[in-house]
Amino acid sequence: MTAPAPDTVGRSVGRLDGGAKVTGRYEYGVDASRPGMLWARLARSPHAHARILSVDTTAALAVPGVRVVLTGADTLGYLASRYVRDEPLLALDRVRYPGEPVAAVAADTQEAAEAACRLVRVEYEPLPVISSVEEALADDATVIHPDWASYWVSPIIRRPGGNVVSHASLRRGDTAALFESADHVFEDTFEVPMVHQASLEGRVAIAEVDDAGVVHVWSSHQYPFGLRQDISDILHIPLGKIRVTVTGVGGGFGGKLYAGAEPYCIILAQRTGRPVKLRYTREEEMIATSPRMGATVRLRTAVAADGTLLAREGWIDYDSGAYSESSPGVVSVGLLTLAGPYRWQALSIDTRAIYTNKAGCGSYRAPGAPQAVFAGESQLDRIARELGIDPLRLRLHNAVRDGDLGPTGQVLNNVSLVETLQAAADRIDWDSAGAGHLRGKGLSCTWWTTTGMPSSAYVRMDEDGTFVLITGATEIGTGAVTAGVAQICAGELGIDPADLKIVSADTGTTPYDFGAQGSRTLVQAGNAAIAAAEDLKSQMFDIAAAKLGCQAEELEMSDGEIRHTNDPELSLSVSDVARLGGTRGGLLGRGSYEQPPTPYDADSVQGAMIGAFNIPSFATHACEVSVDGATGEVTLDRYVVAQDVGRVVNPRYCEGQVTGGAVQGIGQAMFEEIIHRGGHVMNPNFTDYKLPTLSDVPHIETILVEVPSDSGPYGAKGVGEQAIIGPPAAIANAVRDATGHPIQRLPITAERVWQSLRGPGTAS
């Protein structure tokens, strides 16, 4: 779809929801309510791992205003998690992490629901707690899911048993021979903690059941069609009896892709006959919703004396927590990102997700990637340092280029890694003389996917000529729908984007879309919108051609007019066409887009739900730091991101996505970690879970590189996730450049840097 772009593309058009957001009128999930609504709350386990001996709800039910209290016995067979159905809605016989729901209450007020939750009496018998991946893998480890064999499991998943959720592997080429003959072999281990999406708006939903038994859910969610399927799978309700309407979304970042609060609202609504709302507190978000998996990454790399990368062996053990959620998909991303965007002769990578007694982990912006890339890109700097090769030159020497094969054998096209490397290095003045004592620079390179899967759209022309885009895509704050897709659609219709109306993200009224995930919305929903606009235009041209006495192919549309290509006098206004077509009540264009899967060497991988990156894009991060030698404090002096977006549809929001991703990545690099003791989260609040403030982050210097894709709208590639991946390695490399000491564990706190300064290392 690399047709000429309409003039709406490439401009910083304001988003259609911007006014309501800045004036406070925008309705988020937390704002929504229904007449007669009850409030839900979940009673949660205080234990990391325990057998449930008994549950007594008598006292909870006696609280005035309490309508119903449900327990595991009321929800038998309701199992969540999309790829391994291992997560009971309410714990029945055992709890597997602190914060696991054991009862659900609906009451007239939030206070009554909370009081009732504190009065649910559960008798527990503690079980041994698996608090780390290492403990989980011990030979005599307690098995967290003894009944695993009875679960429904997605057929692609492989695992040896025990506490392993899933195991993906990649084998290409003869790694053993290359390691045998290589001039150098480097081996390192890296540790990355769990981090949280920390959306300002947590999980929140309302459910209502009508007289026909149709369940209507309003939710702050990223993927309404996926949620509808989840609800159907978990609660055994036919898809056709579920409607999901997405409210305003106050942040998602991957944390709102799966069923969360919704099934509880539904079962409580079914029992009470009233609408039920459930809103998680910040503490609930931090202890019991799906963060990014922590990981231990070990990698060995064989390198020739001239710096040519030959082969890599890698092992990533991701900490999945007590439930699988999205970890089976994420482990396969680890295969692709641990290889990185480099030429290899052989690869042997194994990635696993492991059960522990912590909250089950899920998806977070570029799931699986920051952990792997922190390791791979940090080790590249060690290789460069020890071989006496400049880190920039080492990367340029090994960077993938057009026609190269990716790690699983996909053919890479429109590759832009070298362009981003050079742009970022130029901007940070890479070759300038050493920045000085305790100052340093660092680089990291990333590649990422533009997820495919179906998107559909309608474009409707109403009786007065107003255009309405009806899309299943979800606006989660990026501007991908309310700016990007709207700009594309308006451009195709020849109108000002501000004049386009949008209906989106409602399974009851909009056609299917695979959701706001995988950096896909602008590309896939954009292509669907183009197809729908073309379908509508062809219907309009047929009507106009009949009226004007010409061929439909001879017509074009812009500025509200349909004109003959060669004779502009021969024209009709859109509103005239609307009236002509008005006997049929307006017109409806339909469009769908589903990119064919990207081919790869399927024999090279096992257990991988994702085997290739679709429309891959590339980026380079470069930064400059200064280190306080006495305290270990790191100050980010400059931060540059050069990212290939294929084609810039909206410069302001592209830069916003890159900036936002980089800032979140900086948070993971320097500040954020969920601290566990015995499975318990020790910092379940924004006092001690440290998100960066504006004072901690420099201006992010963004460079938008445009190497067009073959199939995105006008060449666009995915934008949203990639920028979060690069910061940990770029900053670790800069700190190492400043101090001479490697950092192999995140976050890079002052204390860790101070520790490293006292340990072995080489002064720079």
Next chain:
Amino acid sequence: MVSAQAATSVRSFVAPDTVVGAIEQRHRLGDTAIYLSGGTDLGVVMRRHLVTPEHLIDLSRIDELRTLERVDGTIVIGSAVTHRTIELSGLFVGHAEALREACATVGSVQTRNVGTLGGNLCNASPAADTAPVLLALGAVVEIAGPDGRRLLPIDDFFVGYRRTALAPGEILTSIRIPVPDAPRGSAFLKLGRRKAMEISIASVTVRLDLASDGTIAAAGVGLGSVAATPVRSASAERVLTGSPPGPATWDAAAHAAVGDCSPIDDVRATQEYRAAMVPVLVARAAGIAFGRARSNA
């Protein structure tokens, strides 16, 4: 059976306009009543059900507690004066820069607009930003109770982890900072994981008063987040007092200060790191305080 309102224990809220009126309300309502001065800490612990008062006595309408003035040789700060007011006041220049600095690092602007100096002290967190400053500045607090008013050196105010010398029903009414004739400089340094909205890993205040011969006539050193209470380092003060200013003195004082702290491990930092940072911060704060004292001469 419990009340449906159990999630919020509070049954009444009163806002008297005099100190005497507040004390009377407290007497009338009994031990389930609690004074509220800002609420930026109290609100958090009430939400977590760690404190469950039935009655809140708000002190924010008492004019006396909101005054900020210099009376002869003393700066008098009403206990309900907000951090933001102190941060923006010119009253501390040349006398107590460290207090202005500490108040400017408390939470966010929103927190500082609501949180009060008295509230920060009565919450008695070992990490309270303002507490070590007032220790270093030799402040005196005024306390009002059913039996009248009393003055107490702030050294005697923090009696244990999150415990103060306030008797039941007493109100901290003002904080008094003596202003000497001699040139004085003070500095507050705070180490945290991030540069704003932060609870300190360690904080240090050094106050230096210069003698006419250029030596240090008197010194105060306060330490935060390195013991169960905010602490004063008498050892470092002894090293500084009477010594010639300069890096050797700062280092000696820094070394001495370590012995006066007893840090712990927590989610913010290890004991080892805290202990190592105290001398770094003491030496740096002393250097800054000295520079200020000289320019205040």
